[in-house]
Amino acid sequence: GQQLNQSPQSMFIQEGEDVSMNCTSSSIFNTWLWYKQDPGEGPVLLIALYKAGELTSNGRLTAQFGITRKDSFLNISASIPSDVGIYFCAGQLTSGTYKYIFGTGTRLKVLA
Amino acid sequence: GAVVSQHPSRVICKSGTSVKIECRSLDFQATTMFWYRQFPKKSLMLMATSNEGSKATYEQGVEKDKFLINHASLTLSTLTVTSAHPEDSSFYICSAGGTGRVGTEAFFGQGTRLTVV
Numbered sequence: 001g002q003q004l005n006q007s008p009q010s011m012f013i014q015e016g017e018d019v020s021m022n023c024t025s026s027s028i029f030n031t032w033l034w035y036k037q038d039p040g041e042g043p044v045l046l047i048a049l050y051k052a053g054e055l056t057s058n059g060r061l062t063a064q065f066g067i068t069r070k071d072s073f074l075n076i077s078a079s080i081p082s083d084v085g086i087y088f089c090a091g092q093l094t095s096g097t098y099k100y101i102f103g104t105g106t107r108l109k110v111l112a
Numbered sequence: 113g114a115v116v117s118q119h120p121s122r123v124i125c126k127s128g129t130s131v132k133i134e135c136r137s138l139d140f141q142a143t144t145m146f147w148y149r150q151f152p153k154k155s156l157m158l159m160a161t162s163n164e165g166s167k168a169t170y171e172q173g174v175e176k177d178k179f180l181i182n183h184a185s186l187t188l189s190t191l192t193v194t195s196a197h198p199e200d201s202s203f204y205i206c207s208a209g210g211t212g213r214v215g216t217e218a219f220f221g222q223g224t225r226l227t228v229v
Contacts, residue, residue: 098209
């Protein structure tokens with residue numbers, strides 16, 4: 001099935017450090033979403049982006065909708081142990097619907 | 113945000129039997145819901161779109177006779193894994209969006225871990 005390229009695949013960081021991850025596609029999307037998934041749970045929505053160039057924050061999280069509409073970035077500032085998990089980007093397959101395809105995921109591990 | 117609930121959260125079944133998984137939107141109505149499958153340490157793969165009152169739309173490579181989807185009301189979609197085999201063991205997750213909302217964010221259920229023995 002179709003997937004978005006997400007990098008890095010995994011990362012270990014020290015508590016307090018900032019984290020960056022990105023998602024790229026060969027297709028243009030009208031909406032980008034970022035999710036966090038804990039083991040054995042469903043993804044939880046973190047940030048939604050609707051316009052090219054848009055920069056949106058949610059607490060320590062900041063995400064940007066790339067100007068080309070083919071990429072998106074998520075930054076986490078001052079990471080804490082509970083940031084551990086898998087982060088997924090999702091691109092809206094059909095405009096105006098709730099149908100999305102997902103990135104390959106970034107597994108984050110925070111060292112206290 | 114919108115609340116989506118899945119049931120059961122875990123199920124173990126014998127090979128050859130069928131298993132039904134429910135996805136409910138608790139505080140909104142959903143004309144469409146989506147079913148995903150996730151293998152260990154992998155991403156979510158879209159299986160099908162569940163359409164209220166009509167047939168589901170399946171992604172390429174997904175067997176519609178194996179994964180039966182019914183969306184009989186605006187708050188409930190069911191996925192039935194028929195004649196289950198060990199290779200059907202996986203984490204199944206549904207998503208939905210509310211009607212009449214400005215945004216098109218998809219909200220997910222907590223997932224169902226299916227183990228076929």
